[in-house]
Amino acid sequence: MDRRQFIKDVFLWSAGASLAIPQFRIIPSALAAEKPQPLLSVAKGADYAALVSRVLAPLGGMGQFVKPGDKVVIKPNMGWDRKPEQAANTNPLVVMALANLALQAGAGKVMIFDRSCNEPRRCYANSGIQDALAGLDDRRLKMDHMDSRKFVPVQISRGKSLTSWEIYKDALDADCYINVPVAKHHGLSRLTLGLKNSMGVIGGNRGDMHHDLGQKLADLATVIRPKLTVIDATRILLRNGPQGGDLKDVKQLDTLIASADPVAADAYATTLFDLQPADIDSTVAAYKMGLGEMDLARIKVLTA
């Protein structure tokens, strides 16, 4: 063995040791340390304004998520030209209460928008959300229609099925993005919850998403990262979703679910429909990508 060969070998071996071995040993413990048990709050009550405050309280209240001066986006589902009682869109009282809390927490700007499926003006108006927010009468509140210029192409580097897509700039730029889906039935994905609601901030031909929808929604969740998910289950749509139209398909639950973990929130919401988290492809796909917890036993549920 000459000196040159010796040095080479030392380099190679030490490189192998320093790269491979420590990773093997350190990562599990590091992961365990970084991932505390996700908190999820559930509250029930008929006064929806109060219910929103109650469900957020165990998570530290709105102040935990919205800092003074923040650009806040509240993203309800208002995709359909349906009345509030028909449960196709997020309850306007819930959206209003969230917006109010965000404003009280000192938000610099609160934006509310959705890329609807039916005609946007009809959806904004008939969802009841436009009127509800007008009632707050605050200049920091902006409920504008989507501006087609603001969809920007985004690389989804961790995506398995979706590698790039156009996403709404305001949603990406927000300091605090609050996802407020309504929990309801959906033909293809069985349920539409938090992850599916993100489709309201993307551009392009959304019908293309339906191929391998679960994985695509999980891929999308790697770039659209809500700080807070509040699932509206004040009333849920059991059949003929996602737009319903028949009040016989609507069930009143007076329930809200809130979590900083988008996967946990979706996972828990499946139980309202007598389903399991594993029944929803997007929940499973997102869990597998490490985007959140879907095992109900490992979610800390706080009843507020």
Place this chain on the structure above:
Amino acid sequence: MVRKSKIPVYLWRRLSQLLFFALFLFLFIKTDYSGSDELEYAVNILFRIDPLLALAAIFAGKTMVALMLPALITLVFTFVSGRSFCGWICPMGTLVDGAAAVIRPPQGTAGNDLRAVKYYLLVFILVAAFLGLPLAGYLDPFSLLVRAFSFALYPAFDFAVSSFFGFTYLHAPDWVNAALEPVYEFLKNSILPFTHRVYGLSLFSLLLFAMVLVLNHWQRRFFCRNLCPLGGLLALVSRFSLLAAHGGNEDCGKCRKCRTICRMGAIDEERRISTADCNLCLDCLALCPRNRIHLSFHRPPLTAGSCGMSRRAFVGTVATGALLPLFLQGRPFTRRPDPQLIRPPGALPEEEFLGRCVRCGECMKVCIGNALHPAFLEAGIEGMFTPMLRSRIGYCEYNCTLCGQVCPSGAIKKLTLPDKHAQVIGRAFFDKNLCLPYAKGIPCIVCEEHCPTPDKAIKFREQQVINARGETVTVLQPFVVDELCVGCGICENKCPLPGRAAVRVTSEGEARQAGGGHFL
């Protein structure tokens, strides 16, 4: 005593023209969803005060059209004050005048050789309408105008403005955008359409409208003098009008300034002013060097033959109008209508619909989904510019009833929301050779997601199929329940295939045709 006001009287006329044109633009922009299901303004009023369209619709339907009663106002107004409607109110006339300022028509084209054409057209239109060939909407000035505005000018204006602000948004520095974006915001909230609109026959509509303006090149107000059938109808009434302008006489010597400047060619060699042609623009009153011309309620004697129609040509026109409809029945689609011809919800049965529809384009302007487009030849050449649904371009919004609200003639009935929900305008069918779950074993059912009936007309079955890679996969395959489908076309519109939709709507089963049941 001051005999004349300081303001020349023609300025009042110009002011009136501007105000009515502004009103026209206002109502045009307001022909849109405004946040509530019912429109706030009678945006279609222009068409309801049009006696030509009213007569044509009444003749065609052989029934009174109560919606168009306001047309009587125009007739009474014309009986009192002559063709001042043409000179002071008509927005098309205003634009023709405006174009004349640019085109600069030759001066002193007093000859009115062609003026009889409008009467022939009028007679032809009315006779043909009565016997089943509806043509009034082709040449009616308001229909021409609104079609050009709706289908061509407004979308082009929107395109120009949006392109400008799109460019500045992307490329201008922030301080420029800080100033420009609020302007764009304001324009979007006030005069721009909510979404970019597209229309069939847009260039053709523009061309017809442009021709009306360009005809100024040969004669000032060429269209109004010679072609406008509404002008012809009003001219017939104004022959007997109470108010009239009185011209000069032999004392004027060689001066024929009035005759030279008259935009309607209404003044003859003897300086007599024809009440059938004069639109009371009052230029001559203001410009007469001797102030000889005046207005009064004392009617001048009717000048013989001032219509300019010959008996021979009149009989020929009536005969043509009467005979032409006979040829309409010999076309293939009378036996089997074009299945692509899907009429708006609430449309009358086809024959009545064609008779009543005045081709004004209001329903297509207001259509919230940009779903209604002017037909080309689908309903025959006389059916051009009538509305039809083009689902791949836009779909009929389930809870919207605007088209029936703006239809000035009742060709599209005004529907209540429950009636609209029950109105079958067509029916969807699947093309399994294209539809992804059938053709390729790929999951989709976007159509089912969007199907708006509370009990979905598109349902699905779980099916095991072998996909292109030879794998056995389980997919949801959609199908249509005929009894539930209303033909709104949202499925065809949202079908994610890039080209032809795999689910398409045809007029099959439409409610307005007698026995229009579904196939059993």
